[in-house]
Amino acid sequence: MSQCRGYAAKSATTPLESFVFERREVGPKDVQIEISYCGICHSDIHSARNEWGSAVYPMVPGHEIVGLVKEVGKDVKKFKEGDFAGVGCLVDSCRKCESCSQGLEQFCAGPATFTYNSIGRDGQTTQGGYSSHIVVDQDFVLKIASGLPMERVAPLLCAGITTYSPLKRFKVGPHSRVGVLGLGGLGHMAVKIAKAMGAEVFVLSHSPSKKPDAKRLGADDFVLLSDANAASKMAGHLNFIIDTVSAKHDLNSALGMLKLDGALVLVGASPVPLEVSAFPLIMGRRTLAGSLIGGLSETQEMLDFCAKHKVLADVEVIKIQDVNRAYERMMKQDVRYRFSIDLKTLV
Secondary structure, eight states: OEEEEEEEBSSSSSOOEEEEEEEOOOOTTEEEEEEEEEEOOHHHHHHHTTTTSOOOSSBOOOOOEEEEEEEEOTTOOSOOTTOEEEEOSEEEOOSOSHHHHTTOGGGOTTTOEESSSSBOTTSOBOOOSSBSEEEEEGGGOEEOOTTSOHHHHGGGGTHHHHHHHHHHHTTOOTTOEEEEEOOSHHHHHHHHHHHHTTOEEEEEESOGGGHHHHHHHTOSEEEETTSTTHHHHHTTOEEEEEEOOOSOOOHHHHHTTEEEEEEEEEOSOOSSOOOOOHHHHHTTTOEEEEOOOOOHHHHHHHHHHHHHHTOOOOEEEEEGGGHHHHHHHHHTTOSSSEEEEEGGGOO
16 A cells, blocks of 8 residues: 545545545555646535535545556556556446447446545545546556646546537537536536537527637637626527536527527536426427537546647646635636646645
């Protein structure tokens, strides 16, 4: 075992604090990564505060991890010491079920082993990226192109793949009109990726203050949803909507903005059920779908795509000691658009 330093939630109601724990030794197929940066995802807050009801404490959150390979096992072929590498939401799966055989490890029937607050094959609870280093099987480690600002790459490991996967699955491209509902950590990545795919992009938001950023990020137009005429102006206008909103909101007006055979995909997780009328779906033969992250091959594909098109997250770099304040600010939507923790500050 090797000693690891991190920041952990000790309960649902206490701030994250310094925490020392043990990682497994590097096995034959393992890669040890010295973590440079870890993004903060909204799911980190949900998990740390036990808002999804499955928390195990102490918990070290973090699944947007980038850093340098420090050690590899004797059977590792994919990485060498000094490589840039990343770890996303998954660190293992059964590798045998139908989902795994299709490269959809995120839907593993095993079930999948997530980067933190999950049970690994050794029976131990996994701990995430708010830490000095991590040890992961090479098959769940991702290659990061050199020369990129690692603090801006880190959020791609969750926010990037969460938005890339449905855009790809629904074949968004140069002839697509895409609506991005909500402009936050996920939404700003959806704008950038959809534009890189060649789509015409419309940001759909209730916040007029987001208009300048929408344009700066590359959106072709901004639709203020609080405008009483917005729904009628946009009726039947879009091929695809990616819904990144994680609060209660009106799905029916958004569905009405879709063309015939258009699709709305949920990637934001509302804590309360959303009402859906049958008519916006039936009358336009529209699809309402959901999407999680992506499998390992698709996540690598996303990283390569983003490197090629210079698609990176907009981040505010923070010290690990400021993580609790960052959580408070995220709850107030006071970040443009992702916090990235500099793990060199972990002392």
